[in-house]
Amino acid sequence: MWVLWSMTLVAALAVAGASASEQIPDDFPRFQVPGREKPLDTLRRLFWLHYPGAGPKATLWDEWLSLASLWPAVDTGGYADSFRQQWKQVLSARVIDAEGYVATHQHASIAHPLGWPFPFWNQGRRTAGWHFSFKDTVGPGWRTDKLSTPDDWQVLHAESAGVTEEGWKVILTGANSSVTAPPCDVDPYESPFLQLRWKGKGIEDAQPYIEWTTREQPEFSPERRFYFSPHAGDTIHYEAIPMYRHPLWKGDITRLRIGFGNPKPGGEVVIQAFFTQYDTRHNINAQNFVRGCAMYFWWTRDLNFLRQNLNRMRLALRYLMTEHHTLQEKVVDTRWVGHEGRSGVRYTPDGKKQIVHGSGVGNNYWDLLPFGAKDVYATVHYYDALRKMAEIEQEVIRNPGWNMPRGVYAFDPHELLKHAEEVKAAGNRLFWNPQTRRFAPVDADGVMHDYGFTFLNLEAVAYDFATPEHARDILAWVCGERVVEGDTAQGKDIYFWRFAPRASTRRNIDYYFWAWISPEGIAFGDQVQDGGAVLGFSYYDLMARLKVRGADDAWNRLQEILRWYEEVERAGGYRKYYDGSRPGTLQGGGTAGGLGLDMEFFESVLVPQVMLYGFLGFQPTGDGFAIDPRLPSGWESLRIDRIRWQGLTLAITVTPTAIRIEKEGDSDEAPLVRLPAGSWRATGKTANGEQRQVNLRMVGQNLRRLEWRGLREVVLARR
Known part of the structure; x- marks a missing residue:
């Protein structure tokens, strides 16, 4: 991510860091494998370092952080309950505009109010742009430093009442009042939106609008008019006006006018700021929101949450299906x-650099990189969101007693899964580079931009987007067995x-958004998005290896990470380890660098999750769970405790032939469980040690009803 960061975020990081320095609570989960105590204790310490900061953040973290913070049953300090309450509140409050954009x-x-901050x-x-007040506005570095005055503005059927603490106050003395900005030179390509920060009184029935002139059409005209909604109230409202949708928003814009459309005199408005705006929306928010909501529901079985948010997810x-075709x-x-996927930093055939302002706006976490147009990264995440939404819809149908809304928003889960397979097939054709045998972005001109993005390719494998052949090719390249020329x-x-x-394996000096104007001045590896690395995305490396190469390969890679982390601990932490005495510069908290480990790199908490979701193979669902263990050859068993599944606390031990589940608490509903293929039998034990046979009956395709009420322990064994 870019080097700039907000003071509020830095303050939050300070709190997270203070929590991370505390002693690990006894009720923090343990990963236990006989003979592997030392590396797994190290992994637990790594998990605890990042766990306190793993609550909800911006939407792009909704899936990543919910994976890590919802399951640990850490009652010490109230972590478990606090995280669940935070996730419920934040996901339920995610803004979704009238069109469905999250x-x-x-x-x-001062970028798009619903988008990325630059x-x-x-x-x-x-x-x-004109800013009459900086009250409640982001600080220097993120905005212009100069305040404007209304001296050169033209006022019609209105009177200027001067500039107050909140902005320029205008009294609407007649009907159809307006204010006209000084002459300007605006390129519509750089200004797809206008943003008006304002408030008003007595304008409830007004129909405000924007008018503009061009070099070719120097007079204002109703033909070049774009309406928006009035805002009456006591707080400043940020109105993002999508000018790009008007067919005459083109040419060289020379004047801008705000018409208040008031039918009668008597109102007043305060204009805090009025400026052009790039489209900084992200095309991955819906995917992350849907998956974050699904993960919250699956871990909590909060029916009220799902009932409130199911149609929002839909x-x-x-x-996505309509806006992004x-x-x-x-x-x-x-x-x-x-967002056409073209770079804003380009070179002519003779080597001269060209900066194309407005081009290459980011779409996701990797905010310097254009992606866009036929967006492979967004498509991979869309594929995964389709499958998770299909699972939610299947659960809703399977459990009519939940009383969830259906109606016009509801999806047919089978159609979602069918569409997901279409997406996978199309994506593996369109985004696959047959020369390098890996996935790469494709811009609006059909040009592929292949810089060896490992994060993209490993996520494609982990999410099962890549075909088996493509997955093998990707792992052979990443593991260094297959050399890609160039x-x-x-x-x-x-x-x-x-x-x-x-993060990337090919030097990139020409595939960025336009404001990153001197990438050649930063050495390969000294910038996160050009040869640098982010710890958190090793999770997808581990999961991809587990899927394609097996548990031994994934465990070997995890051990190398843990050996590195033990060195970090001995040095006194990330910042002391990378203090200039060895290669590597840390990014974080406003400083640029090549390595993403701490500060705003919250996703570092993902790495230990390979134990639960990978080796143990545990996946929660709304009405049960799945367990599909994948153990390295040297492990006789794996036990993970303090798993807060819905209202129970579980400790699960798996061996090559059996699954043992210990539970604290009880429920009067029997879960549906998915187990590896084969024949299984179940036995149980009550709190007083009484052994019982357990009914494990098939109720659907690979679904078994586990009748474990009244039991403290259940053992599932292969027949």
């Missing part, structure tokens, strides 16, 4: 202005940073 919820900025207007070339997914194109096709990092150098593969 807001990004990153820190304050780029913003004063980073542009042909943009314009709306978010339908927005997925039903027609079978991939995410983003056509927003500036890559900067090859073979063992892909894991130069040890804790994770480099």
